[in-house]
Amino acid sequence: MAQKSTGQGGSGRGSRELRVKVKTAKGRKLSSTRWLERQLNDPYVARARREGYRGRAAFKLVELDDRFSFLKPGARVVDLGCAPGGWLQVAVERVNALGTKSGKKQGFVLGVDLQEVEPLAGAEVHLLDFLDEGAEDRVKDWLGGTADVVLSDMAASASGHKQTDHLRIMTLCEAAAEFAFDVLEDGGTFVAKVLAGGAEGSLQGLLKQRFAKVHNVKPPASRSDSSEKYVVALGFRGAAEAE
Template identity: 45%
Template sequence: MYSLALLTKSCLHTSARILKKAPQNMKGKRASDQRWIARQLNDPFVKAAHDQNYRCRSAFKLIEIDDKYKILKPGYSVIDCGAAPGAWSQVAVQRVNSAGANSEVPIGFVVGVDLLRLTPLDGAHFLSFSDVTDQSIQTQLQELLPSAQADVILSDMAPNASGFRELDHERLVTICLSVADLVERVLRPGGSLICKYWDGALAHHVQSRLASTFCEVRTVKPKSCRKESAEVYFLARFFKKNPKQIHF
């Protein structure tokens, strides 16, 4: 494990050199593709993810949140919703010790689920081509969990962007409410949730649903989120005991 502050510092140091790099072979590419390539080339978190073998830069968002709030602990069971390509699962595997890398602490459990194909990862159990909003997938997740309960639920899910900000916001709110259903089914009392949303008019629906089942709900925007993005996370902690929970 390492500190995000040190990492960010070293990324920025490295980026000072790569910033001078101009994208090559851009002829024939659309302007939006050219902007994306230039942004990737100049992004210190993209470089750091590559250097540290994370599947994508989003790893640093979870690292930053977890370094501050200590959500993931050795021995914990974690559900990672919208796990592809798998960077959050990589972080979760390291922190809950689900690959058994550290023999001195308890071994945890990580299950990741995505609509897309997930490339296998040591220490994680993956459900590819699976929709978290589907009740039968939620049942499958619960059956996979040791003692049918999760200590932590992560959701970095996002629908494919339509280009219409309000529509995308509304679709993500619907997804977040499904995550709230999953929480009420499988999260253990005292457990935590990290759930991405895009800021907008309907976000308060998710916030009030979470506030009714958690003792504490706050919003966090890690430094590694792109500044221009509407992306924010709900961090909900201390799940209240739910009498409706079904146990197998």
């Protein structure tokens, strides 16, 4: 990570990195000023800009895959709520969706969202509410079969009430898990954002019934002051085996 010079000569090696301070502008809320200051001083934001990712969240998926290796060349991946596309970018590269890695199998990356997403080479993106009836069949049609990985970095719209927001995101995550059960290949992987707070027990129980291993992880790119974490469920067991 690049450091700013202190202006005291030399290479600047060993000098403290300078923080950007943002003054509260007229008409701007204090919370907005704090958010802007955090963004300007976030090393992952700067790194995403340098490396061409659409957001800092891309590094959460990078770190999760570095640890669990579920984005293998040739894998078929579905990203639920894929906007703005940072997770799509990581998946495209790692499963070789562009076919640029010689000698490696070529994967397929499919993103769905309620809003338009800027096109991305190597990914197929569709406007779709995954909660709609028949959404699973449409996804399998687009994939040409089942998926090896289902990803979800979705978060429900914030209400400002902590308990309500927690329940909303857990409900969304459980719906994503049920969707994954319908589209995953045996042995597949489900990765989703959850919030710590006491209501995730039912989801954990559900996943442990259907997957060989379930991990709860807070990747380094997840901000320390955030209650978010990620569930990584490996080794999907189809309906017959689960019974």
